[in-house]
Amino acid sequence: MAGFDKVVNSYAEAMEGIKDGDTIIAGGFGLCGIPEGLINEIKRKKTQDLTVVSNNCGVDDFGLGVLLHDRQIKKIVASYVGENALFEQQLLDGIIDVELTPQGTLAEKMRAGGAGIPGFYTATGYGTPVAEGKEVKEFNGRPYILEESITGEFAIIKAWKADRYGNLVFRHTAMNFNPMAATAGKITVVEVEEIVEPGELEPSQIHTPGIYVNRVIKGNFEKRIERVTTSK
Amino acid sequence: MAGFDKVVNSYAEAMEGIKDGDTIIAGGFGLCGIPEGLINEIKRKKTQDLTVVSNNCGVDDFGLGVLLHDRQIKKIVASYVGENALFEQQLLDGIIDVELTPQGTLAEKMRAGGAGIPGFYTATGYGTPVAEGKEVKEFNGRPYILEESITGEFAIIKAWKADRYGNLVFRHTAMNFNPMAATAGKITVVEVEEIVEPGELEPSQIHTPGIYVNRVIKGNFEKRIERVTTSK
Amino acid sequence: MALSREQVAMRVAQELKDGYYVNLGIGIPTLVANFVPKGIEVMLQSENGLLGMGPYPTEDQVDADMINAGKETVTAATGAAIFNSAESFAMIRGGHVDLTVLGAFEVDQQGNIASWMIPKKLIKGMGGAMDLVAGAQNIIVTMTHASKHGDSKLLETCSLPLTGVNCVKKIVTDLAVLEVKDGAFYLLERAPGVSVDEIISKTAGKLIVEGDIPEMQFAE
């Protein structure tokens, strides 16, 4: 790999270096905008004792949920895990540990992790179980809690298009957590629908600059939909 | 003004409600991407005792510098004021107060102000005069200082295009501080080169969603360049 | 008679103002979008990253990449903006959303709300609810006034883990519209045909009833 060409050609290469005990930051909201192939590669590699940071944990047989079958996940940091019966079972059985984190706090923790901000204050969660053990500080008479940033050994990201330099563009609401997650990984791997040449993406319309991205792979996506709702 | 149409047709309307003692958050970097007409309107209105939050204070006769002539600025929060002799003189004469703030900290303070984050920790400025009087906290063995967010009565913004709903797109590096400043004003006024109809801007390519914007006005811009540098 | 879900949504819709940016939670709040009064425009914010949520798509418009916070397929309205989740919650936490409507298990007279967890029974997570109640200037809670077993959901102190403190300003139940202030529930309106006595009997927290309580008005 010379210069800034970040394209890799196999999933093995894409997830090279992942090891037991790693923290994985994953983009996606529900099943929307998730790096399907990278998740499957982690399943294939049978990496154990993972801490997964992601808004959700997929469903039983799709998305991050597939990592539950072989008990690859030790802990998950998420805002909502309600779509996943296996998850709930493992939680009740004490196999998996969960740190429920408000959605906006989670997004901001990832952003802060990437931005060199180790902690920030938010009113979100003050006075609730989320605040337990956290420092409280008043600003202008209102109490806020201190939340710490999150980083991980790997970030796994789904984007629409990438150029070879790793500049990313996301499509519609499949953007969601992906841009923040992309900044918070020590190694950030991106699975995309289309790889283009540098210069094809308009510079001021790039959602994630390539500086955050280490590896890019072209994937094939099932794009399963959780709730198809239509109007006539 | 019905629904979400935020277009106003006069500068008087655009800056209506500004009053002595207000804090004005201004977008722009040097003379690039500055709301020229809004600044001139503030000059015309002779509003006094302003606190101006902006990366720079323009030059003597252009940009925010024009507000110095009638001593309209009481205090400025900026990272660099080196291009402005009148400013330096007023500073030495004690007419104006300056709070020099590192550029990245300033950008983040504006963003935090708009995002409901009253304070955040940064290593920037630790051990320097910037840290004086600020709380220090260690994260992972490294000391960080607590910086507080900034908001203002008005934010004055320069964008390239706006739709009538106030969705904004910026052009090239004229983006700079504008998106963060736009979130930090109680009333955010945007001067643009072109107003388009809702639907003309691609939703996922909007830099600033209209929810942050209160008023939009079409301006005419001189776009003065501070340092024309060319290659043959 | 107690209001139907649709009627609760209709009553909430009367609180909308022209130009409001609104976040509607799952359930009854979602229905509010169907009853926006004539002459009023509102824009719906969906916390996964969409400002200007449109109607559900037709079958051939369905796009896996265009969903709302309830993970339903939706469309983007004309003039919509799409952004990442940090930006979405900056908007919410920063108080830029004019109105948040959400459901709850319980509300208490301090304006505390419990809506996300029933210990040992329901541990799905809070999603964006804690951010919404912490960030919104204006929160309306919709819920049935009492549980199926007749237990009041308007309490002196919430019994379930909280979603947020001192944040609920207004409650629209199937029986009444109430304001929360100064440590009490103020009865503002009652559902057509519902007596003040019934509301009193089904409100466990401190309830203030001042003067005649009008019936809710619904447009024809």
Added chain:
Amino acid sequence: MALSREQVAMRVAQELKDGYYVNLGIGIPTLVANFVPKGIEVMLQSENGLLGMGPYPTEDQVDADMINAGKETVTAATGAAIFNSAESFAMIRGGHVDLTVLGAFEVDQQGNIASWMIPKKLIKGMGGAMDLVAGAQNIIVTMTHASKHGDSKLLETCSLPLTGVNCVKKIVTDLAVLEVKDGAFYLLERAPGVSVDEIISKTAGKLIVEGDIPEMQFAE
């Protein structure tokens, strides 16, 4: 003989590695871009919001909306990205920039740097310098070894207000290349024809000279 500004830049350029994202300060650091070694690609970050800074524009390419952190008109290189200043400093503060090269008034043996203020004389502001030195993993300072009056700029303790603490790892002056570690300056290389004695005499801070100090090598 002391190096010229160009030679200092040439020596710094030898520190570049293929695939580096680099932020170059104003002055000598800017010149480094002219001496990128063959076979190596670097991408220049400009802290106003440009990753992939290209050469200066031709006269008819000049665009007021396309400037660098020095407020000079520039171009965007192929594959560039443009973003807002919060994003730009997230990149810097978060340690994503591989190398920062900047000038200084003084550096001390603790790796502290003073580069932005001379009390009662120069109060222009720090711009992005404090963020850059706090965020970069790898900082090279370029400056003349001593002032025009012969006063050393490599001190035991900086006398001027600091820009950052314990952050400078390497210094390239007109006389020498030095590493800063364990509370001392380690002499690594000397400019061609400059004696170790001269460097010793012009270094006020603790200087470690171990073994033979090679001359800097410049490619033909």
